[in-house]
Amino acid sequence: MIEKIVVLEVVLPLLAAPVCVLVRHPRLCRLLSLGVVAVCLAIAVAVLLEVRGGGVISYQLGGWPPPLGIEYRVSTVNAYLLALVTAMALVVFSFDSRGGPPRVPEPRRHLYYAVFLLCISGLLGIAITGDAFNIFVFLEISSLSSYILVSLGGHRRAVLSAFYYLVMGTIGGVFFMLGVGLLYQVTGTLNLRDIAARLEPSLDDRGTVLALALLVVGVSIKLAVFPLHHWLPNAYSFAPPKVSAFLAATATKVSFYLLAMILFTIFGAPFVFEELRLQAVLLPLSILAMFLASGAAIFQTDLRRLLAYSSVAQIGYMTLGLSTANVTGLAGGLVHLFNHAVMKGGLFLVVACLLYRVGSVHIDALAGIGRRMPLTAAALVIGGLSLIGVPGTVGFVSKWYLVSGVLERGWTAAAVLILLSSLLALVYVGKVVEAVYFRKPAETQPIDHVREAPLGMLAPAWVLAVAAVFFGLTTNWTYGVAREAAELLLAGGI
Amino acid sequence: MSSVQSFSGLWAYWLIIALMMVGLYIVIARDNLIKKVMGLNIFQAAAILFYVTMAKVTGGTAPIVPHDPAHPGGHGEHEILYSNPLPHVLMLTAIVVGVATTALALALAVRIHGDYGTAEEDEAVIYDMEHA
Numbered sequence: 001m002i003e004k005i006v007v008l009e010v011v012l013p014l015l016a017a018p019v020c021v022l023v024r025h026p027r028l029c030r031l032l033s034l035g036v037v038a039v040c041l042a043i044a045v046a047v048l049l050e051v052r053g054g055g056v057i058s059y060q061l062g063g064w065p066p067p068l069g070i071e072y073r074v075s076t077v078n079a080y081l082l083a084l085v086t087a088m089a090l091v092v093f094s095f096d097s098r099g100g101p102p103r104v105p106e107p108r109r110h111l112y113y114a115v116f117l118l119c120i121s122g123l124l125g126i127a128i129t130g131d132a133f134n135i136f137v138f139l140e141i142s143s144l145s146s147y148i149l150v151s152l153g154g155h156r157r158a159v160l161s162a163f164y165y166l167v168m169g170t171i172g173g174v175f176f177m178l179g180v181g182l183l184y185q186v187t188g189t190l191n192l193r194d195i196a197a198r199l200e201p202s203l204d205d206r207g208t209v210l211a212l213a214l215l216v217v218g219v220s221i222k223l224a225v226f227p228l229h230h231w232l233p234n235a236y237s238f239a240p241p242k243v244s245a246f247l248a249a250t251a252t253k254v255s256f257y258l259l260a261m262i263l264f265t266i267f268g269a270p271f272v273f274e275e276l277r278l279q280a281v282l283l284p285l286s287i288l289a290m291f292l293a294s295g296a297a298i299f300q301t302d303l304r305r306l307l308a309y310s311s312v313a314q315i316g317y318m319t320l321g322l323s324t325a326n327v328t329g330l331a332g333g334l335v336h337l338f339n340h341a342v343m344k345g346g347l348f349l350v351v352a353c354l355l356y357r358v359g360s361v362h363i364d365a366l367a368g369i370g371r372r373m374p375l376t377a378a379a380l381v382i383g384g385l386s387l388i389g390v391p392g393t394v395g396f397v398s399k400w401y402l403v404s405g406v407l408e409r410g411w412t413a414a415a416v417l418i419l420l421s422s423l424l425a426l427v428y429v430g431k432v433v434e435a436v437y438f439r440k441p442a443e444t445q446p447i448d449h450v451r452e453a454p455l456g457m458l459a460p461a462w463v464l465a466v467a468a469v470f471f472g473l474t475t476n477w478t479y480g481v482a483r484e485a486a487e488l489l490l491a492g493g494i
Numbered sequence: 495m496s497s498v499q500s501f502s503g504l505w506a507y508w509l510i511i512a513l514m515m516v517g518l519y520i521v522i523a524r525d526n527l528i529k530k531v532m533g534l535n536i537f538q539a540a541a542i543l544f545y546v547t548m549a550k551v552t553g554g555t556a557p558i559v560p561h562d563p564a565h566p567g568g569h570g571e572h573e574i575l576y577s578n579p580l581p582h583v584l585m586l587t588a589i590v591v592g593v594a595t596t597a598l599a600l601a602l603a604v605r606i607h608g609d610y611g612t613a614e615e616d617e618a619v620i621y622d623m624e625h626a
């Protein structure tokens with residue numbers, strides 16, 4: 001039974017999108033997408049429970065057995081990602097944004113839900129499929145719909161940001177496609193496990209090395225790894241706040257999985273990290289991301305831009321976990337996927353609450369808002385503390401395992417740098433908290449009329465804030481699954 | 495293998511790389527958004543040609559099984575060498591993706607032109623600085 005229903009993860013949102021277009025009723029479409037995402041979450045959790053402990057679910061599309069047919073293959077790694085994406089989608093969808101994105105007039109709002117569902121279907125498809133070219137197709141489905149979602153932001157620069165995102169994303173997608181083509185030339189197959197079994201990577205084989213280079217660069221663009229991150233701050237700060245919350249919590253996470261899968265499953269840790277020594281590039285870039293992006297975040301005056309730069313820094317922590325190539329470090333990177341999704345998703349939802357009530361998230365405009373919107377501000381503080389990595393929050397859990405993994409590898413300097421970069425997070429979070437609680441509101445911007453955000457907005461933001469504390473205290477589920485996934489990846493499986 | 499030999503054997507790949515770099519250069523160097531989209535198209539076309547090139551089998555014919563009444567469903571007496579059909583099929587999907595990307599990029603360019611009154615990137619950036 002469970003082998004059959006895993007395909008619904010992709011099929012349901014994919015079918016619900018055209019249904020939304022036909023129904024043309026915004027409220028019905030919202031309910032439909034909520035329902036679909038809830039069902040997908042239930043399936044993802046059931047699948048995760050099923051495959052934990054080394055199980056694998058394989059579904060053959062159209063009954064064609066792999067490697068000829070397309071196979072959906074779910075192990076702990078994929079199931080973890082499916083649960084993460086659907087859970088975040090459910091929380092973000094339940095956020096009642098009171099009127100939707102500014103650029104979408106009421107009669108067209110059903111199309112907005114259709115695009116959102118397509119994006120989810122693409123992201124879930126990347127996570128679930130075991131076929132290399134199928135990944136490319138899903139990658140482009142999710143990317144194309146995220147370009148649209150970003151362009152719906154209220155400011156005119158949203159469209160320009162979406163255009164840049166499109167150009168960068170397409171270049172990344174074409175690189176990925178070329179990499180898959182080279183792998184197909186070398187191995188003659190597109191099934192991921194079959195590629196991994198037939199590929200004998202060696203430094204003398206230029207085709208293989210080139211394939212690795214193209215795949216890594218292509219995915220790094222989509223993941224916004226440090227020097228390729230230029231599209232991200234603009235896209236996240238001009239997109240509608242709900243979209244920023246969703247993309248920050250899911251899109252980069254799926255790209256991270258893709259990168260880990262390429263490095264560990266297809267090419268294998270011995271080739272990538274011992275023969276090729278990719279960590280010599282990945283480690284410095286991760287550390288640069290942690291420092292330069294956090295440094296840039298400190299100088300931002302707009303809360304959304306600040307959070308977007310902080311995302312680039314947090315991606316640096318994830319790729320740092322990747323470059324350790326040991327179980328603890330990789331598990332730290334993987335658990336940070338979930339932890340960062342919870343805190344950054346929550347923070348962007350807080351931004352949406354503030355935008356709705358205050359009308360601006362310029363830090364000066366937020367002066368003294370803590371007294372007017374105490375619950376929203378408290379959620380902001382919890383998310384901020386988690387970004388710093390204060391014990392008792394999810395941020396601490398990630399950094400603990402990352403530092404342990406880095407020390408296991410013997411990189412003492414990198415461990416010190418992780419801790420130092422947390423100080424930068426302290427500065428930019430402190431700057432926001434200082435404005436929100438301790439600064440007097442400017443006389444030109446009276447905030448007496450500002451009230452607490454409505455429940456429909458506050459509740460989802462608080463769900464994530466509570467999750468940030470809950471999973472900071474209980475790590476059995478998150479770290480347990482992440483460790484199992486890391487062991488599986490390092491053993492070359494998916 | 496000497497460089498001359500490697501060129502004569504792999505000339506199609508050299509052409510594809512050249513085409514690809516032309517596309518990438520246009521994307522980077524041109525400020526006009528429509529030209530950027532054209533550059534992106536050339537870049538994608540190069541990747542599609544790459545797949546089509548690798549599908550060619552020397553001496554291979556079109557992958558259509560000839561109808562042979564003597565051997566229904568069979569390949570006939572002698573083995574026929576076919577070109578690889580799979581990359582072509584993959585490229586049908588990639589072309590659709592490319593068309594969707596182009597359509598979306600052009601739609602965004604129209605919106606940008608509506609908001610900024612220009613489809614030139616540098617002018618749009620200046621406009622944003624003046625109307626912050």
